[in-house]
Every structure is written in structure tokens, then in C-alpha cells.
Amino acid sequence: MGFVVSRDVLESDPHFHLNCVDCHKGDPSKPAQADAHKGLVTRPSDDPVATCGQCHEETAKTYTLSLHYTASGMQHGVSGRFDAAGKKLFDTKVFERSCRSCHASCGDCHVQSPIVSGVNSGFLDGHRFVRKDETKTCALCHGGRVWPEFTGDYGGTPDVHYRKGMTCATCHKEIQFHGDGTAYTGRKDVAVKPACADCHDTATVAKDTTKETHAVHARKASCSACHTVSAYRQCSSCHLGSGATSSPALVLGENPRKPGQLTTLRLIPTVRDTFKPAGISMPNYDSLPNLWDTVPHSIAKRTDRTRDCNVCHQEYKYYLDADHLPKDGSTRNLELVP
Numbered sequence: 001m002g003f004v005v006s007r008d009v010l011e012s013d014p015h016f017h018l019n020c021v022d023c024h025k026g027d028p029s030k031p032a033q034a035d036a037h038k039g040l041v042t043r044p045s046d047d048p049v050a051t052c053g054q055c056h057e058e059t060a061k062t063y064t065l066s067l068h069y070t071a072s073g074m075q076h077g078v079s080g081r082f083d084a085a086g087k088k089l090f091d092t093k094v095f096e097r098s099c100r101s102c103h104a105s106c107g108d109c110h111v112q113s114p115i116v117s118g119v120n121s122g123f124l125d126g127h128r129f130v131r132k133d134e135t136k137t138c139a140l141c142h143g144g145r146v147w148p149e150f151t152g153d154y155g156g157t158p159d160v161h162y163r164k165g166m167t168c169a170t171c172h173k174e175i176q177f178h179g180d181g182t183a184y185t186g187r188k189d190v191a192v193k194p195a196c197a198d199c200h201d202t203a204t205v206a207k208d209t210t211k212e213t214h215a216v217h218a219r220k221a222s223c224s225a226c227h228t229v230s231a232y233r234q235c236s237s238c239h240l241g242s243g244a245t246s247s248p249a250l251v252l253g254e255n256p257r258k259p260g261q262l263t264t265l266r267l268i269p270t271v272r273d274t275f276k277p278a279g280i281s282m283p284n285y286d287s288l289p290n291l292w293d294t295v296p297h298s299i300a301k302r303t304d305r306t307r308d309c310n311v312c313h314q315e316y317k318y319y320l321d322a323d324h325l326p327k328d329g330s331t332r333n334l335e336l337v338p
Contacts, residue, residue, distance in 0.1 A: 066179030156230030229300035253320035
């Protein structure tokens with residue numbers, strides 16, 4: 001018995017009622033490894049319907065349309081800057097050859113940690129099928145900013161939810177991961193996603209002053225605008241071919257998706273010649289801003305803004321201003337200055 005699949009795993013995990021070849025193919029009749037491994041499929045769940053769908057039919061079908069599988073958010077997030085010819089070039093020369101590699105198969109979450117830049121942490125628990133292990137799955141793909149913000153490893157204060165023992169799946173439910181059968185173009189379009197009000201009903205908070213504060217700010221500010229406790233990661237050279245650098249910042253500005261709402265913004269460092277090496281120009285570059293609404297995973301009940309109104313209303317601390325907009329950035333950025 002090999003070290004990857006033990007007798008205990010075979011006896012306790014119902015997935016091993018199947019044989020190895022049912023998922024991985026190959027030829028079990030051949031004694032030599034090279035012959036037995038001919039036609040071997042190393043990542044069988046890259047085709048969820050054909051493999052996992054044998055038993056999990058509905059889940060496999062919806063998952064093939066989910067954002068984790070299609071990586072559609074990466075494809076459509078920047079497409080508004082292209083003309084028709086540029087969009088076609090991007091889809092074939094950039095997205096399929098690079099961005100698309102970030103898609104996750106079923107096995108990346110339930111068997112082996114996902115491969116990021118050619119590196120992964122191996123099996124989650126031998127070859128057992130694991131329901132969830134966010135530290136080895138979510139944290140690997142979303143470890144550039146979300147996970148280290150959540151845990152405080154980025155240098156800030158750990159998220160209050162993390163300090164209370166909550167993890168990704170506490171708020172992000174299965175329907176988000178597996179999809180609901182709709183092919184969304186981006187995460188903001190997803191129908192079922194977590195919201196602070198799902199757990200925090202401002203109508204039932206204890207203090208009258210707190211109720212009043214929430215009522216006054218309900219339409220004017222997002223929850224994160226007040227409850228993000230520390231600076232979060234702002235990327236400045238990702239995707240530019242010069243290595244990825246970042247700097248901590250907390251930026252408050254107009255929500256590009258909800259005019260009139262103050263929210264937390266994150267810099268998306270797409271410059272005018274980002275895709276020049278692929279022969280793609282961006283004639284519609286100024287149709288989208290460089291900063292987008294974000295919900296940092298560094299939430300706290302009390303921050304300097306919840307303790308002192310003057311931080312926002314007199315000092316204008318953290319507010320985006322025209323002097324700190326990206327150099328030669330989109331003209332749409334000016335609309336985000338409060």
C-alpha cells in the first residue's frame with residue numbers, strides 16, 4: 001500500500017468504492033509504471049461533469065458555471081476598456097493562457113490544495129476527500145490580500161470574525177462556491193452572497209444612539225467605510241511585468257457602482273499599456289476607473305471613525321483626493337473623489 005492512499009483511507013472514505021482508474025484512467029493491467037500510466041489523467045475533476053458528476057450530478061453542473069471554475073470575473077473585469085478586436089485578442093492571448101489558469105477544479109478544494117504559480121501544499125489529508133479546509137485551499141488562492149487581512153498576518157488587526165473562530169465558509173455558503181446554475185460575469189453580480197445585515201440587524205442593536213447613527217448613514221456609507229479597522233493591501237504593480245509590490249492604505253471614496261455612497265476602495269493597477277506586449281490597445285481605457293469598491297476582511301466593531309465623527313466629517317482622514325490618484329490614470333477616477 002502506498003503512502004498516498006492508506007488502507008484506512010480506502011476503508012473510511014466512500015469515494016474509494018470507486019477504483020483509481022474510474023477517475024484517473026490509465027491501464028491497471030500493465031505491471032510497469034510507464035505503461036500503466038499511459039493516458040493518466042492527473043486532474044480528473046478538471047471535467048467535473050464527467051468525474052464528480054457521476055455521483056454529484058447537480059453540483060457538478062452548477063459548478064461548471066461558477067466563477068471559481070470559469071474565472072469569468074478576470075475575463076470581464078477589464079473587458080470594458082477594449083474595443084471588439086482587443087476583446088477577442090485578450091480572450092485568446094491573455095485570458096486563456098494566463099488568467100484562466102486560476103480556475104479551480106473540485107479536487108483543488110476537496111483533495112489537494114490548488115496550484116498557484118506552480119506551487120501547492122500537497123494533499124489536504126492524504127488522498128481523503130475533505131469537505132473543507134480553508135487554511136489550505138481558500139488561503140492559497142486568496143492569500144495575496146484577503147486571507148492575511150482576515151488573520152492579521154498582513155500586519156494589521158485580525159478581523160473580529162476571525163478572532164471569534166469564524167472562517168470563510170461561515171459567511172460564504174456552498175451556493176457561492178458551487179454556483180447556482182447562472183453564468184455570472186463577476187462576483188458583484190452573484191445573486192446570493194453574504195451581507196453584514198444577514199447577522200447584524202441594526203434595528204435591534206442595544207443603544208438608541210447606535211440605531212440613530214446607522215439610520216443616518218445607511219444610504220450614505222457602506223459598513224466597511226466605518227468598520228474597516230486597519231490599512232489593507234493596495235497593489236501598485238501587479239500584472240505590469242515588473243513584479244508585484246503593494247503598500248498598506250485605507251481609502252474612502254465614492255462607490256463606482258453606487259453613486260452617493262462612501263465606501264472602501266482598492267486600487268486595480270491596470271495602466272494604459274498593460275496589455276501592449278500582447279498587441280492589445282485600450283481605446284476605452286477611460287470608461288472604467290482604477291479604483292473599485294471592496295470589502296476588506298479586517299472588520300472591527302470599533303474603529304477611529306465609529307468613536308469620533310470628526311475623523312470623517314472634519315479631518316476627512318482616509319478620503320481619496322485628486323492629488324493621490326494614479327498618475328496618468330483613468331479620467332473616471334475623478335468621479336470617486338468625495
